[in-house]
Amino acid sequence: MTPGARAAAAISVLDDWLDGAPVERALLRWARGARYAGSGDRAAVRDLVYDAVRRRRSAAAAGGALTGRGLVLGTLRLDGTDPATLFTGQGHAPPPLDEGERPGAAPADRGTRLDWPDWLLPHADAALGAGAEAALAAQRDRAPVFLRALGDRGVAAERLAEEGISVSPLADVATALEVTRNARRVAASAAFREGLIDLQDASSQAAILSLPLAGGETILDYCAGGGGKSLAVAARGAGRVVAHDADPARMADIAPRALRLGAEVEVVPDLPPGLLADLVIVDAPCSGSGTWRRAPEAKWRLTPDRLAELTALQDDILAEAARHVRPGGILAYMTCSIFRDENEDRVNAARAGWAADWQSRLERRWIPGPGGDGFYLALLARP
Ligand SMILES: C[S@@+](CC[C@H](N)C(=O)[O-])C[C@H]1O[C@@H](n2cnc3c(N)ncnc32)[C@H](O)[C@@H]1O
The missing domain is CATH 3.30.70.1170 (Sun protein; domain 3)
Incomplete structure (x- = not known):
């Protein structure tokens, strides 16, 4: 495919996305109808699409319209490529630019400049203060x-x-x-x-390295999902790692991953009610706001209602998981969100209620940037 044909393909995928299809489904639909596309073409189209999704606001502003065509035009301009070199109308390339598609002024408002939903700007500022500008700007770029x-x-x-x-x-x-x-x-x-x-991701690794483990502990990974945290704590010399998830199907990859990595993880769909662990990890379902450069669609999909649902769920899961911490043991609460709503506020809510006599052992936040994604870790010790 020529660069122009790749741009045309990205436009069709983005139109599908703007019509409501999840970005992965839109990419798949295009790929099914594009048997002529080689792996290099697919990768290039995918990169262009994801760049445009990540920068939806600034790309639409630079391209003059929130359409597939506007997003691709804008994304090329933001990257310093003159779209006229690709929009030639020749072969499978998109039609040439018209008068109305000349570059406009750079966006003046902060949400457009940072590609961040306006309603979430105060949430980012409350969490990151002066660091918010750099952290949000980092989310506009591809993840390392x-x-x-x-x-x-x-x-x-x-x-x-x-x-x-x-x-x-x-x-x-x-x-x-x-x-x-x-x-x-x-x-x-x-x-x-x-x-x-x-x-x-490096921040998840850093969080796991921050856990107070001497070796030989029983560890319960309460929200194990694909097992990233289970496998990383197993590598730290845990005695026993038990992986649990409310949706057992999400743990399907743990056994093959453990085999490949030479780790031992017990995958337990139904947790014995009496199980007590030295360390219980709660890697809670969250907005993922620290990882939005990897999954940029979620940035535009989050709503205040969904954020409120997530924080209520986080409170419930923390309280459930805490029942499995042995006396003197540790509860490790973590999210890949940058928002206080999902982090400090949840820990404070627990400490104002059932965890009143638990002790705070550590609290750490990782900010999205060149060294890793946004992440949060709090350790509470049971009396
Ligand atoms: C952030 S993901 C976990 C990622 C995983 N720890 C990893 O490193 O790959 C959150 C997980 O929590 C699970 N979950 C949601 N509600 C839950 C609940 N009430 N109890 C336990 N797990 C729950 C979800 O199914 C999801 O797999």
Whole structure:
């Protein structure tokens, strides 16, 4: 496909998305009808689509319309590409630009400039203060790819280099490697197959490294999902890791992942009511606002009602999970959200109620940026 044909494909996918289809479904629908597209074409269309979704407001402003065509025009302009070089009308390229599609003035309002919903600006400011500008700006760009090395990071780096994948170690997260070249090859690499590495954001890794573990503990991962946290604590020398999720189907990947990584995780759909653990991890369902550069659709989909539903659910899950912390044990509450509503406010609500006599051991927030996604961790010790 020519660059112009890729732009035309991105326009059709974005129109489908603007009509209400989830972005992945819109991409799939296009790909099914585009058997001529090679893997490079699909990757290029996908990147253009995701860039436009991430920057929906500023791209629509720069492209003059909230349409597939406007978003692609704007995205190209924001990236410094003159759209006239692709919008030629030749072959499968989009029709040439008309007079009304000349570049306009740069957006003056903050929500458009930062590609952030207006109603969520006060939430971001309340959580991040002066750091909000940089954190929201970082969410306009593609996310870096981070790996968790299971053993020596140098060994993993050498094995990856044999397949043309370059990585560099993060200074402040002992297990983390940032992929600097050929990130798309990681999942098919020998290092991945052999269990030398797993895919995990650096902030999640840092949170797991912050847990007070000496080795041998019984750990309950109460919202285990795909098992990212279970597998990472298992690698820290836990005695027993029990993975639970209200939706057991979400844990389907844990067993094959554990096998690949040489980890032991017990997947328990029905949790024994009497189970007590030294550490209970609650990686709660949340808005995902710290990870919106990876899943940018969610940024535009969140509503005040949905945020309120999530905070109520977080309160319920925390209280349920706390019943499984042994006396003297630790409850680790974590989210990949940046909002106080889902973080400090939930911990404070617990401490104003059932956790009145629990002690706060640690509270840490990671801000979205070059070193990882936004993340939050609070540790409460049961008396
Ligand atoms: C943020 S995801 C977990 C991600 C996972 N820990 C990981 O690292 O891959 C939140 C999970 O909480 C689960 N969940 C939702 N409500 C729950 C509840 N009441 N009890 C337990 N798990 C729940 C969801 O099914 C979802 O898998």
